[in-house]
Amino acid sequence: MLLRTQVFSAAAAALAALCISTVPVAANESGCVSSFDPSQDYFPDKVQSKYGSGFDITYTGNAKYIRNNIAGETYVLYQCGTPVPADAKSTPANSLQVGNWTKVAAVPGSKVALDSAPASAALELLGLQDTVAASYERFVVTSPCMQKRLAGLPRIQQSYGSPARRRRAHLVRRVAYDLASSDLQWTFTTYGMTDARSFSVNPEGASDMLGKAEWIKFVAAFFNKEAEANRVFADIETRYGATKKRLATQQSQRTVGLARYNKVANGTVVGWTVEQPEPWLASGLADAGMAAYTGATTSYTSIGRFYDATSGWNALIDRSTEPLAHGGATLPEWSDLLAGYGLNSTARDGSSKPLAYLSANSIYRSDLISSYQNATDYNEHLQLRADLLLEDFGQIAAAQSGATNTTWFRNLPLEVRVDWISADDCKN
Ligand SMILES: *[C@@H]1O[C@H](CO)[C@@H](O)[C@H](O)[C@H]1NC(C)=O
Ligand SMILES: *[C@@H]1O[C@H](CO)[C@@H](O)[C@H](O)[C@H]1NC(C)=O
Ligand SMILES: *[C@@H]1O[C@H](CO)[C@@H](O)[C@H](O)[C@H]1NC(C)=O
Numbered sequence: 531m532l533l534r535t536q537v538f539s540a541a542a543a544a545l546a547a548l549c550i551s552t553v554p555v556a557a558n559e560s561g562c563v564s565s566f567d568p569s570q571d572y573f574p575d576k577v578q579s580k581y582g583s584g585f586d587i588t589y590t591g592n593a594k595y596i597r598n599n600i601a602g603e604t605y606v607l608y609q610c611g612t613p614v615p616a617d618a619k620s621t622p623a624n625s626l627q628v629g630n631w632t633k634v635a636a637v638p639g640s641k642v643a644l645d646s647a648p649a650s651a652a653l654e655l656l657g658l659q660d661t662v663a664a665s666y667e668r669f670v671v672t673s674p675c676m677q678k679r680l681a682g683l684p685r686i687q688q689s690y691g692s693p694a695r696r697r698r699a700h701l702v703r704r705v706a707y708d709l710a711s712s713d714l715q716w717t718f719t720t721y722g723m724t725d726a727r728s729f730s731v732n733p734e735g736a737s738d739m740l741g742k743a744e745w746i747k748f749v750a751a752f753f754n755k756e757a758e759a760n761r762v763f764a765d766i767e768t769r770y771g772a773t774k775k776r777l778a779t780q781q782s783q784r785t786v787g788l789a790r791y792n793k794v795a796n797g798t799v800v801g802w803t804v805e806q807p808e809p810w811l812a813s814g815l816a817d818a819g820m821a822a823y824t825g826a827t828t829s830y831t832s833i834g835r836f837y838d839a840t841s842g843w844n845a846l847i848d849r850s851t852e853p854l855a856h857g858g859a860t861l862p863e864w865s866d867l868l869a870g871y872g873l874n875s876t877a878r879d880g881s882s883k884p885l886a887y888l889s890a891n892s893i894y895r896s897d898l899i900s901s902y903q904n905a906t907d908y909n910e911h912l913q914l915r916a917d918l919l920l921e922d923f924g925q926i927a928a929a930q931s932g933a934t935n936t937t938w939f940r941n942l943p944l945e946v947r948v949d950w951i952s953a954d955d956c957k958n
């Protein structure tokens with residue numbers, strides 16, 4: 531009986547070996563293949579960045595080469611169970627090189643750590659939340675089901691490499707996530723790091739709206755989920771195109787500006803800043819028929835000057851934070867903005883021009899969906915859902931006296947409440 535089984539197995543193995551170059555190699559439970567054929571295309575489903583995403587990806591046989599132009603890093607991902615590509619020169623883990631690291635990893639991922647809110651959102655959009663196995667100790671998200679998941683998982687720390695070496699008068703230190711205690715594969719991060727096992731996810735650096743959404747494709751490549759990413763992205767792209775077309779007839783030509791008051795921990799407002807819009811934000815506002823105020827970033831110490839600079843704005847997007855006395859910050863409410871911008875003080879009455887955004891109830895913050903840890907969905911799903919974000923801009927463009935029917939933008943003058951999300955809101 532034993533002999534028969536062995537003979538059968540040998541025959542089956544020989545048959546399987548013959549088939550290797552014609553049918554895709556079966557992957558085991560961890561997604562690894564058990565043999566390597568250099569002539570095979572291991573990634574028949576591919577993604578491509580078509581918009582201003584800030585990353586490029588190319589495929590060869592058993593490897594994917596990704597250049598993250600925002601973080602300034604190169605990632606070589608190869609199919610697990612096949613050899614590391616000969617040209618993949620990973621930066622040594624103990625290198626003190628500043629920036630431009632090359633990092634190499636076997637894919638698909640199955641056990642990863644999170645320190646990136648948009649990576650968390652991408653994993654949920656791709657149905658890959660079960661691959662999250664840990665998170666950085668200070669990482670927070672808005673998604674209720676990810677909050678619930680993270681609560682039951684290990685928190686990891688960053689460790690500082692030694693020896694720290696003095697180099698051109700700078701003390702160069704390595705900062706890496708401590709994945710040692712478990713079999714975690716890598717960490718998704720928010721910027722390039724001196725960590726051979728971290729990958730940076732940067733939709734905020736994209737130059738247009740759909741380029742942001744393309745970071746779904748970037749994350750998918752780490753899990754061989756290209757086909758799914760192409761489906762998810764195509765839906766966003768289609769909806770974005772339809773909304774843009776609809777809004778083109780609206781053409782409100784309203785001007786939207788970004789500003790903040792600068793409050794220090796003792797509660798004193800020390801000045802006001804007009805910020806430049808990110809390139810993707812300017813492109814999104816233009817697609818909604820509005821114009822972004824694109825002066826240089828300017829700080830004002832006189833409120834009158836600030837009013838003069840902003841009086842022509844039809845909507846103001848506030849970027850202020852309310853510092854807490856003992857560190858940290860919380861989300862401003864309308865009363866904070868009234869005080870922070872002096873909107874009901876005599877300073878305003880002395881100003882020469884009326885403030886269009888104030889009389890039109892059009893002061894917004896992108897924190898309508900926030901978690902009790904003060905994470906905002908702005909940093910999470912908004913980075914990828916360009917279609918829904920354009921709907922918000924369309925609402926802001928169309929409203930005569932302040933929009934309230936928005937997904938992420940909270941109308942402060944109309945005192946729309948923050949939608950505070952906790953793990954208890956997870957219905958799964
Ligand atoms: C899957 O394949 C990889 C690479 O060949 C191997 O290291 C791993 O042990 C295999 N896992 C299982 C469950 O067979
Ligand atoms: C970054 O590293 C790559 C090799 O990995 C090299 O070809 C490139 O010139 C480097 N770029 C910069 C800006 O240092
Ligand atoms: C608060 O801090 C600012 C700047 O650090 C300082 O100029 C001001 O005097 C402080 N005010 C009080 C009441 O401590």
Ligand SMILES: *[C@@H]1O[C@H](CO)[C@@H](O)[C@H](O)[C@H]1NC(C)=O
Pocket residue numbers: 854858859860861902903904
């Ligand atoms: C978050 O904001 C709340 C008030 O809304 C504040 O009480 C709390 O201390 C803040 N938490 C953090 C971590 O800053």
Ligand SMILES: *[C@@H]1O[C@H](CO)[C@@H](O)[C@H](O)[C@H]1NC(C)=O
Pocket residue numbers: 865868869874875
């Ligand atoms: C501004 O006015 C509101 C009521 O309209 C009031 O609650 C708030 O305290 C005032 N703030 C300042 C700084 O005067």
Ligand SMILES: *[C@@H]1O[C@H](CO)[C@@H](O)[C@H](O)[C@H]1NC(C)=O
Pocket residue numbers: 921935
């Ligand atoms: C609110 O917005 C949604 C989609 O953004 C739209 O379908 C709905 O008609 C809007 N409702 C109102 C009252 O404007």
